[in-house]
Amino acid sequence: MKTADELTNLFRERGLRVTPQRQVIFRLLHGNDVHPTVEALYDSARTVMPTISLKTVYQTVHDLEAMGEVTLLDVGTGSVRVDPNVEHRHHHLICTVCGKVRDVTVDVDGLRLAPRDRRGFNVEDVQVHFRGVCDECELILPV
Numbered sequence: 155m156k157t158a159d160e161l162t163n164l165f166r167e168r169g170l171r172v173t174p175q176r177q178v179i180f181r182l183l184h185g186n187d188v189h190p191t192v193e194a195l196y197d198s199a200r201t202v203m204p205t206i207s208l209k210t211v212y213q214t215v216h217d218l219e220a221m222g223e224v225t226l227l228d229v230g231t232g233s234v235r236v237d238p239n240v241e242h243r244h245h246h247l248i249c250t251v252c253g254k255v256r257d258v259t260v261d262v263d264g265l266r267l268a269p270r271d272r273r274g275f276n277v278e279d280v281q282v283h284f285r286g287v288c289d290e291c292e293l294i295l296p297v
């Protein structure tokens with residue numbers, strides 16, 4: 155994802171308003187690899203900008219998604235997560251206990267559907283989700 159300054163310019167070029175609230179979100183997302191939920195992003199944003207609304211956070215991440223600067227992920231953890239890593243094709247490790255999501259690189263080039271299994275679909279993308287228990291949750295789970 156681009157830097158906060160680059161995004162500010164990009165938004166302005168497209169005639170979108172850039173408020174200090176939006177710039178806080180740009181800064182929080184840049185280089186962020188923990189796939190925060192929109193709610194978590196809102197909580198972090200509020201600590202620096204108490205006047206920010208959840209609606210602004212949603213609107214901003216949707217605008218960023220429309221511009222291809224973030225991906226909004228629904229990996230079955232019950233919340234939409236924001237993924238600013240759009241530069242590198244990757245898949246995800248998902249903790250089934252705490253919902254933590256981390257990037258993982260795995261070669262799926264050899265993964266093909268036989269024509270009869272494609273059911274008329276033109277497949278454009280493959281997303282692999284590795285689900286399990288993360289190291290932190292493993293420590294607190296009863297044995």
Ligand SMILES: [Zn+2]
Nearest residue numbers: 249252288291
């Ligand atoms: Zn966990």
Ligand SMILES: [Zn+2]
Nearest residue numbers: 237239256257
């Ligand atoms: Zn990711």
